[in-house]
Amino acid sequence: MHPVHAAGVLRTKGERDLAIEALLELLGREPYHIDGLNHLVVMLSGPGHEDMARPFRRRIHELRCIGTGMPDHEHGAVIEYLEAAHGVGVTPKRMPMSLVRATFDGLADFYDWKLRTYLHYRAPELVAEAIRSTERGRDHGLDVLDLGCGTGLMGPFLRTVASRLTGVDLSERMLDRARERELYDQLIEADFMVWLEGNRHRYDVVVASDVLCYVGDLSPVMELVRARLGSRGRFVFTVEKSEVEDVSLRLTERYVHHERHIRAMAARHHFDVANFVERVLRTQNGRPVDGYVVTLERPPVAPTSAPPAR
Numbered sequence: 001m002h003p004v005h006a007a008g009v010l011r012t013k014g015e016r017d018l019a020i021e022a023l024l025e026l027l028g029r030e031p032y033h034i035d036g037l038n039h040l041v042v043m044l045s046g047p048g049h050e051d052m053a054r055p056f057r058r059r060i061h062e063l064r065c066i067g068t069g070m071p072d073h074e075h076g077a078v079i080e081y082l083e084a085a086h087g088v089g090v091t092p093k094r095m096p097m098s099l100v101r102a103t104f105d106g107l108a109d110f111y112d113w114k115l116r117t118y119l120h121y122r123a124p125e126l127v128a129e130a131i132r133s134t135e136r137g138r139d140h141g142l143d144v145l146d147l148g149c150g151t152g153l154m155g156p157f158l159r160t161v162a163s164r165l166t167g168v169d170l171s172e173r174m175l176d177r178a179r180e181r182e183l184y185d186q187l188i189e190a191d192f193m194v195w196l197e198g199n200r201h202r203y204d205v206v207v208a209s210d211v212l213c214y215v216g217d218l219s220p221v222m223e224l225v226r227a228r229l230g231s232r233g234r235f236v237f238t239v240e241k242s243e244v245e246d247v248s249l250r251l252t253e254r255y256v257h258h259e260r261h262i263r264a265m266a267a268r269h270h271f272d273v274a275n276f277v278e279r280v281l282r283t284q285n286g287r288p289v290d291g292y293v294v295t296l297e298r299p300p301v302a303p304t305s306a307p308p309a310r
């Protein structure tokens with residue numbers, strides 16, 4: 001019997017220590033046996049075994065990096081991020097670009113199906129509703145920027161209000177799907193943080209639907225977006241809800257944000273909060289994922305006073 005199967009049988013018979021021994025023996029011979037690693041890490045999960053589990057979990061992360069074909073020098077940062085999602089080490093400021101790219105390039109072909117049918121994803125509708133509810137007569141002819149546009153699920157909603165629609169995303173294959181929709185005037189492959197920094201254009205609406213969950217501290221993105229909004233321009237985004245910490249990286253490999261942090265960052269960057277609602281964004285393992293749909297508005301620029309009459 002293969003050691004992985006033997007370990008499974010031993011485990012069901014309550015012989016956990018013997019099962020672990022069988023897997024350790026296998027991994028002694030074949031250190032990167034993925035089934036062996038996965039089974040062992042599951043068996044070692046739970047209090048008391050974290051130190052023993054860690055090196056094996058790191059090997060799983062290494063295999064994941066190798067499998068995506070990302071350059072070797074990027075593995076370290078990705079492994080650090082994945083370990084931080086398990087509560088180990090310092091939490092990085094955001095998901096490494098190579099991991100974003102690898103994750104979504106790999107997901108692109110079935111992203112729409114998985115999100116819509118399987119995970120009941122509804123952030124695009126919620127963002128569209130938020131744009132509508134704060135439009136105050138600004139309901140068409142808008143210059144709209146879709147950050148992390150992905151396959152373009154926001155496209156049909158944004159196209160109805162946009163005279164110009166631009167999408168930015170890191171994943172080439174997600175952008176391929178977005179291109180097929182023929183809804184965007186421009187699709188740009190870039191890290192939106194870097195791209196925003198080098199951009200001088202001003203938008204009426206900037207959208208980030210299910211994207212800021214890959215960013216920890218929201219301050220830099222708010223600063224960059226504010227600089228790219230015109231007077232009374234709106235930044236509409238979703239984030240997953242944190243109950244306690246300002247920002248925390250979860251096992252889902254996504255950050256969650258507390259309302260307090262979002263409001264504090266909005267105030268720091270001189271945004272007005274036009275709308276802030278709590279909604280179920282989608283499901284995960286059959287459970288609702290609570291989040292916020294937030295609309296921030298850049299306050300009107302005060303008109304420069306006319307020179308005094310002579």
Ligand SMILES: C[S@@+](CC[C@H](N)C(=O)[O-])C[C@H]1O[C@@H](n2cnc3c(N)ncnc32)[C@H](O)[C@@H]1O
Pocket residue numbers: 100101104123124147148149150151152153154168169170171174190191192193208209210211214
């Ligand atoms: C969960 S998908 C959401 C896609 C789309 N907004 C939607 O609502 O379906 C997240 C997208 O954000 C992109 N993304 C994440 N971080 C990014 C970054 N720093 N720069 C550009 N795109 C990013 C990913 O490549 C991915 O396509």
